Amino acid sequence: MTNPVLENIRRSLGRTVQTPVNLRPDIYEPRVPESVDSEIAHFLDEVKKLSGVGQELSPSDIDSSLKTLVAEQNIRKATVCETPHLRQLGITEILNSLGVELVSPNANKHEMAQCDLGITEADYLLPETGTLVLRSSTEKPRGVSLLPRVHLAIVRPEMLRADMHQVFAESKNDNYLVFITGPSRTADIELTVTLGVHGPKNLYVWMMMGRRTNDAMNVK
Amino acid sequence: MSQDTHPYIGFEEYSGHVPPSIPLAVQQATSRFVGGRAARVAELPQWEQLRQIGSDIRQHTIENMDVYLTRLEERVEAAGGNVHWAETAEDARRIVLQIAKENNVKNVVKSKSMATEEIELNHALEAAGIESLETDLGEYIIQLAGTGPSHIIVPAVHLNKEEIAELFSEKLNINAPTDPIELARIAREVLREKFLDAGMGISGGNFLIAETGTLVMVTNEGNGRMCTTMPDLHVAVVGIDKVVPDWESLTVFLKLLARSATGQKLSTYTQFITGPRRAEGEFGPKEFHLILLDNGRSKILKDPVGRDVLKCIRCGACANVCPVYKNVGGFAYGSFISGPIGAILSPQMLGTQAARELPYASTLCGACADVCPVKIPIPTILRHLRRRVAEGDAFAIPTISTPIRATANLASLALAQNWIYRLGARLLPIINPFFRKNNWLSDMPYPLSRWTKVRPLPPFGARFRKWWNVRSTKETESPR
Numbered sequence: 001m002t003n004p005v006l007e008n009i010r011r012s013l014g015r016t017v018q019t020p021v022n023l024r025p026d027i028y029e030p031r032v033p034e035s036v037d038s039e040i041a042h043f044l045d046e047v048k049k050l051s052g053v054g055q056e057l058s059p060s061d062i063d064s065s066l067k068t069l070v071a072e073q074n075i076r077k078a079t080v081c082e083t084p085h086l087r088q089l090g091i092t093e094i095l096n097s098l099g100v101e102l103v104s105p106n107a108n109k110h111e112m113a114q115c116d117l118g119i120t121e122a123d124y125l126l127p128e129t130g131t132l133v134l135r136s137s138t139e140k141p142r143g144v145s146l147l148p149r150v151h152l153a154i155v156r157p158e159m160l161r162a163d164m165h166q167v168f169a170e171s172k173n174d175n176y177l178v179f180i181t182g183p184s185r186t187a188d189i190e191l192t193v194t195l196g197v198h199g200p201k202n203l204y205v206w207m208m209m210g211r212r213t214n215d216a217m218n219v220k
Numbered sequence: 221m222s223q224d225t226h227p228y229i230g231f232e233e234y235s236g237h238v239p240p241s242i243p244l245a246v247q248q249a250t251s252r253f254v255g256g257r258a259a260r261v262a263e264l265p266q267w268e269q270l271r272q273i274g275s276d277i278r279q280h281t282i283e284n285m286d287v288y289l290t291r292l293e294e295r296v297e298a299a300g301g302n303v304h305w306a307e308t309a310e311d312a313r314r315i316v317l318q319i320a321k322e323n324n325v326k327n328v329v330k331s332k333s334m335a336t337e338e339i340e341l342n343h344a345l346e347a348a349g350i351e352s353l354e355t356d357l358g359e360y361i362i363q364l365a366g367t368g369p370s371h372i373i374v375p376a377v378h379l380n381k382e383e384i385a386e387l388f389s390e391k392l393n394i395n396a397p398t399d400p401i402e403l404a405r406i407a408r409e410v411l412r413e414k415f416l417d418a419g420m421g422i423s424g425g426n427f428l429i430a431e432t433g434t435l436v437m438v439t440n441e442g443n444g445r446m447c448t449t450m451p452d453l454h455v456a457v458v459g460i461d462k463v464v465p466d467w468e469s470l471t472v473f474l475k476l477l478a479r480s481a482t483g484q485k486l487s488t489y490t491q492f493i494t495g496p497r498r499a500e501g502e503f504g505p506k507e508f509h510l511i512l513l514d515n516g517r518s519k520i521l522k523d524p525v526g527r528d529v530l531k532c533i534r535c536g537a538c539a540n541v542c543p544v545y546k547n548v549g550g551f552a553y554g555s556f557i558s559g560p561i562g563a564i565l566s567p568q569m570l571g572t573q574a575a576r577e578l579p580y581a582s583t584l585c586g587a588c589a590d591v592c593p594v595k596i597p598i599p600t601i602l603r604h605l606r607r608r609v610a611e612g613d614a615f616a617i618p619t620i621s622t623p624i625r626a627t628a629n630l631a632s633l634a635l636a637q638n639w640i641y642r643l644g645a646r647l648l649p650i651i652n653p654f655f656r657k658n659n660w661l662s663d664m665p666y667p668l669s670r671w672t673k674v675r676p677l678p679p680f681g682a683r684f685r686k687w688w689n690v691r692s693t694k695e696t697e698s699p700r
Binding site: 003004005006008009010011012013015017021022024025026027028046105106109110113128129131136137138140141142143146163164165168169172173174175176177178179180181182183184185186187188189190191192194196197198199200 | 248249252266269270273276277280281283284285286287289290299305306307355356357358361374375376377380381384400401403404407408411412415416431432434440441442443445446449450460465466467468469470471472474484485486487488489490491492493494495496497498499500501502503504512514518519520521522
């Protein structure tokens with residue numbers, strides 16, 4: 001089967017289907033991570049620079065922190081990813097006890113769009129840029145980090161990766177992946193930075209401390 | 221639009237009466253981006269190395285484009301996506317309309333895309349009775365206003381908040397305040413409904429990864445995520461030049477792009493989409509279509525000098541530093557792409573006839589080449605295209621008039637032939653007494669007067685060869 005576009009390209013380049021392709025040029029060496037503590041500090045610092053709220057938290061503080069968040073942001077409806085770790089932290093129970101109505105993360109988009117708060121984990125974290133990397137599945141649908149006006153990511157140190165290279169090596173065969181680097185932003189009107197134009201206006205990142213292992217950073 | 225039909229781009233005429241608000245607004249934007257970029261570059265000691273690698277990989281990719289596109293098509297289809305090849309803008313529009321028709325689509329939401337601007341997709345959709353809404357805030361504003369973009373990153377920068385409030389009040393039938401944050405909130409509410417109801421999302425793409433058949437989209441507002449997550453149908457229109465070999469090489473471009481464009485380390489949202497969703501509950505489209513757009517790109521590949529324009533990753537850094545762009549803004553370039561990169565892309569894509577003024581829309585100062593993250597030699601290509609414009613090419617008659625070209629040809633003949641040159645050097649001093657005034661030749665007859673009135677010539681008479689011979693004899697004689 002001939003494809004006119006490919007034929008034109010080959011003609012212009014003076015190539016044929018048989019012409020071998022050279023190896024692509026080498027790239028640089030990936031970044032080497034620092035100690036876990038300084039990687040955590042670096043990551044949270046970048047989140048703050050992006051106008052997000054980043055903090056370390058121990059599991060025993062989760063009740064009071066959620067209570068503060070719900071009050072501060074006037075949260076009435078929330079949706080939570082159904083991952084084992086979030087279940088273990090008892091997030092939905094705490095929200096229930098605070099009088100927040102819960103919507104299934106698999107609910108239809110119109111219902112999801114009514115949520116004030118979406119709670120996710122992250123699959124990977126990039127310290128250099130303060131980036132959350134989220135994969136997609138039925139347990140952690142794409143809408144949770146997108147539709148509600150507040151996004152809370154509850155993350156752990158073992159999610160840290162030194163650089164995009166490691167993230168891609170582990171996840172490039174996924175059908176969907178998103179890097180989230182700060183809250184939704186625009187400067188389209190008179191260059192005034194405005195948060196939350198389409199995606200979440202507020203981004204909270206809580207680094208759960210407590211379960212850290214010494215070899216957390218050796219994960220490749 | 222194709223080579224023959226694009227309307228003439230009157231850069232000079234337009235730039236003669238730029239509204240004063242444009243350079244002011246544009247320079248506010250460009251100086252912010254230039255400052256942001258400089259800060260990011262200063263943080264990264266390996267920046268120059270990164271640029272070199274970026275340039276090498278882009279060069280490699282365009283020289284092997286057929287191989288990577290073949291691989292890309294294979295992998296997209298393996299992931300359950302559909303690949304369509306569009307030789308022309310017309311083909312691309314037809315394919316989009318056909319997909320819309322088959323799925324009975326009435327409303328389309330669009331995320332900002334140069335490729336869909338290039339093929340003027342909105343007109344085609346509207347003509348077919350389909351509402352097509354731009355959802356990037358800046359694009360939404362200029363769509364309401366019915367104008368084109370004045371800057372690649374902040375397309376509505378030429379409008380102030382009062383004008384935007386007036387526009388919103390008029391078009392949305394509300395009483396809009398003049399506060400940028402409030403205006404953004406209004407747009408969020410209006411567009412939120414549109415995202416949820418749209419039958420189809422249309423996007424462009426920043427990169428295509430051949431290795432896995434992945435579409436990469438880089439956005440800040442989140443409208444790109446909305447367009448590719450909410451509707452059941454996602455159609456991406458992407459130029460064939462956007463292909464990259466693999467994920468490893470992509471890391472280089474992600475590091476270069478946001479830093480060069482807005483001075484961010486990464487843009488807020490970077491999405492990696494490989495085919496449609498795999499499970500019902502995860503959100504995302506049921507169907508994914510990738511339209512690979514040629515529209516003259518494969519023809520550009522034929523020119524070994526001009527083809528470097530296809531290395532571009534659309535960051536806009538060249539425009540931000542360009543003294544010409546900063547004074548005329550984006551409209552003057554008369555096409556979907558402006559600034560120095562537009563000045564080298566449009567003539568190659570639309571033909572040196574319609575866009576023949578653009579290669580001259582530059583001082584050749586070279587600032588663009590200094591900041592280009594993939595090291596496109598823009599001034600070299602500008603000069604190359606000036607030559608094509610002046611001397612004509614396969615698509616255009618020469619723009620320089622026959623007498624001038626004849627004179628230039630004669631001059632090059634004379635300068636190349638020793639004896640003619642020497643004869644001329646002997647004869648020219650004869651005319652000195654006729655035109656000499658205060659030791660200058662300032663009043664030559666027309667048409668030479670057009671030059672000499674402004675820049676008088678010194679009298680002819682310097683006997684270079686004589687002087688040289690005397691000088692070299694002296695030097696040989698002098699003791700070492």
